[in-house]
Amino acid sequence: MTVVVTTDGTVYCDRITFLVPIGTAATDLFDGPVHASAFGGDGVWLPETARVQTPGSFAFTCTNSAYYRMGYPLKFVLSGTVNDTAGTATIGIRDNSGDTDEDMTPRAGDVTAAKSAPQFTLTNFYATKPENHSTPISDFNADVKVRLAWESTGTYFRLYQAGDPTPVYEGSGTTWTIDGGLTRDTTFVLAAQQADATLYDSISLTVSDPTLDRLTVGENGLTVGGYTRLADVRFGGGSGDSVGATTVTATENLHAGTATVLGDLSAQHGNVAVTAVTDTFAGVQVKGLANADALLSSYALVAKEFYALTATMNIMGTYPTGPYASGYNFSGTAVATTDGFLVFVINGASQPDLRCFAYARIDFSPTVSVWSQGGTVNSHGRNYNNPSTMTLPIKAGSSFTYTFSNNGDNEVNTVGQLYFFPFGAGQLEANPQQSSSRPGREQTAQTFVRTLENGFGTALPDDTRAALTALLLEL
Template sequence: MPSDDKLLLDYALSTDPAPVPISTAQVTSRVRVNISPSTSAQVYCDEIKIAVPVGSGPLSLFSSAPDGSVNTNTWAETTGAAQNGSDLWPGLDPDQDYVPLTFSCDVSDSLIDYNLVFGVFGAVNETVGDVRIMIRESSRTDSTDPFTPKQGSLWLRKAYPDFYLKNLVATTPDAPTVPSTDFPNGARIRLAWESNGTYFQLFMAGGTTPIYSGTETTCTLEDGVPRDSTFVLAASMTGSPGQDTSQGGYQPIYLYDSLTVSVSDPDLTPTSVTVSDTLDVTGTSTLGTTNTGALTSAGATVSGALQAGSLATGGTLNVSGSATVGQATVTGELSVQGGSTLNGATVNGTLNGTGSASLNNLTVSGLSASSGPVALLGTGVMLAQDTSIPQAGVEAHTDGFALAQVLIPSDVSKSSFAYGLINTVGTWFQVQGGTVGSFGSAWSDVMAFNPNAITVPIQAGTQWWYTAGNCNGNQQDSPIQIWWFPMGSNPSGEQTFRILSSEELADAPPPPATPSFNAFVAREEQVAAAAADFVDRLAEALEARLADGTRADLARLLHQL
């Protein structure tokens, strides 16, 4: 859409989704607005401010403050607090609140001759209407001229949402923005889609029972798939179909989408296998007993898990995963890296096990085992430290503990009230600290340090969130630290956690209202009242008539002592 002629730069606006749907009581519509300034002439610009109307009315876009972003690190973004239009810029609607997003150029050469895009992301309110986004740029056409402000606007319309289902995509959990259609056997697969439906069912080819049912628009298959598979997604604007008690021929309305993924090393299920020499398996192998036996070979190497009704090998058997065998005879060495269940085993060589083992009947002519202390707790990692920590998310790869610690300010005589928040299992847990004060006529004035910490257990495979900050009324802010203490380590040797991307934070739970604090407002009022009482008593004792102005001056001077 065109911008006003007063601006030197041209501004192009795009939205996702388009058109912009309003939120409903059932579904919150989150919309991304991208604004791209460009020009064919020579224009220098060191700052661009975007004022986004917020509120619940038809002229407001978002119901609360949005998030700002930019496509290059040569510009920095700062989001301000919501303000009335008359208090923000000249010419803005005095009956409308705006959130200002300020984008500042960090390089000395501010010539706009490259691709530049500003992003705004937030939750749309529930009212249809036309929205005016205000833009104020600081620009010039000559590098020797001073920068001067210029103002314009862009328009977009909010409309009633249509029922939609689109963009069913498969990714790895570690790279949720990179689509993929080919995965290793058993690798985790993250499926995501876009819809304003309220209930979803995900089916896999060959099955009649959904592998996922719920209201979220993502799901992760922790065990992946063993072979090429097609997924069919059904979306509806109702709840679970199994809860319906239809009347008068009622039928729910569904939208469908499908996606096929391939597996680079799929499981195969042959009717029989005959091995005359060594059997090498790079993936998981499930071998059932046949008329000639489950597996008979000179030796075997299984990189994944092994399941067999019976096993006989005259050489070495190496299993890097778990092993479940009904009856096993191993003439050479048996080496199992994972957990093992052997209902009957005869090992004439050495038995080496680095994982757990369940052995109902075992005969071993040579046994090697290691012993020593067992460490359950891994090395702690400090994820963040500052006086203000924006909300972030973490995916736990192991069980562990999240810790938020509020430290004391460098000067413990100063008032300081800080807080740390951790969210898991849908609940925010909070710790507060800094310093603590006591003021009053009955007690002496006291200001003491007050550090505090909170530890929250986290389950492996789940996501948790944290944020922290200081209250506005502090004399000096306190630092806050966020820690992660894993239980053990990731079996694959990977990091025990992963920081969620900014896209994944779109579904993060909103933090509770932050506490407010100003310990000295009441104290100042108390001291001022005491000073005024002293002047009154002094005038009475001296039998002096003091003018109101003189009384006020004496009270003020006494208050300053």
């Protein structure tokens, strides 16, 4: 309780006493010890006794006559625990005062204080930044700490965030800080409890740069004047839970985390920067720079230039765990279901000092064939291997014939291996024919070539002999 001293004219005073009723009755004010203090007058008003009195008499004397004349700021504070009994208490005030400092006499007066049962309240639910508690804020940047505070006579509190039935905070405190901040607009509901009673209050906070997990746009469309960061963007034409237009067009730049588009995705004047693009039916066409972490087009991807600026470009599929075909002699036909590279390996002979000649051949058409030869080359001396590899790009949908053959008069044969390194998820679809199941044809072809050599009286070069043998096997 605070008593402020005021005057309407010239008044002098050198002593003031407060009589405070102490007890548990309706006419008592405090139910325990009471402390009295004076403030103002440069500290010249001092208590006559520092001990607590019952029923409660607190006297103060002005120790400097220069301060007898009232008019300067002066107040007295009586502090203690107010009892729980509703009613009206009377506080007696006694002073020694007068119009001059020579005619001061004792005077008496009373003031009353009404007491009522405490009310259950919940007020002033507001948000601030943790470093500035005095300035309420309702709009925050994403991921910035948010401090919530409230005033209440309740004893226990539960704080709920929109969409979550579990309290994000519960306890007796009247503040809570969101350390991770907010990523989108949300509403908090506060429940204050006292005994069996509960009061509720709510506050809605907005985020100036939100991250949207899901955005549904009606028939009037979505217009954004400034920068917008979206985690997942889906534009469809009435399929499943997709709504909106079948095409997505940005007049400047288009940035998105994930975009699923049933129609066209394009930026008219700027660039397209998307973490993952899934194009279901139509193609992805970019006139500017296409900057995507993952780009999947089930129909067509059309770009004037396609390259990685600062990061690595990952367009290869899964590396083969082993050769598609291998052996001493084999052939077959295959079709590539995706773009990729064919790698045909002719290994060195296991005994380099023995004669070995082998060839690998890929035929894309009757007029387009690619050959490679290997084995050992004795003209360079013994213990000299001549392995070789040919690498050929192949387009999705292309079919080809492959052949690997060791010469019939080898002293030792070597192994051939055919690998396919795909772009994307495709592989080879083939019906390999291992020549091990047709040793008679291989032997017959080689015998026919030697018969020609005998007939003409000249030995053919190894590569010519191998080519004739391969042609006979294709008949």
